[in-house]
Amino acid sequence: MEGKEPDPRFTLANERTFLTWLSTSLALTAAGVAIAFVPGDGGLPWIRTPLAVTLVLLGALAAATAYPRWRRIEAALRQDGPLPPPVIAPVLGYGVAAVALLALVGLLSFR
Structure with a gap:
């Protein structure tokens, strides 16, 4: 990457954020697989x-x-530019909210 070397603290914070996105991805995927494949008596198919x-x-x-x-983000840090907004955050936020609402419908329908 071009530009000057950023403060290592910022680079490491960026790396931690990257790893957190991957952890979130793994948790979402694991939850989806668990819902699909773990047998259970409750819930509507x-x-x-x-x-x-x-x-x-x-x-x-x-x-x-x-x-x-x-x-x-790494490029913006190296060029002393503004950090890009998290474009995917609204999609994930609304997506998780949709999952919660769908789960609520399922819970209320099961009664």
């Missing part, structure tokens, strides 16, 4: 698949965007 698919897609999206975001 029609709601398990949409929940699982949504969680796995959100996990894949978080993982796919983690490295490009790390690169953009």
Whole structure:
């Protein structure tokens, strides 16, 4: 990358953020797989698949965007430019909210 070497604290903070995005991705994917494949007596089968698919897609999206975001931030640090906004954050936030609402519908329907 071109530009001057940034303060190591900022580079390491950027790396920790990258790893956190990957951890979030793994957690979302694991939750989706668990909903899809762990047998259980409760819950409605029609709601398990949409929940699982949504969680796995959100996990894949978080993982796919983690490295490009790390690169953009690293470049901005090296060029003393403004940091790019987290474009994926609203998608993940609204996606998790949609999963929560779908789960709530499933819970209320199960009664």
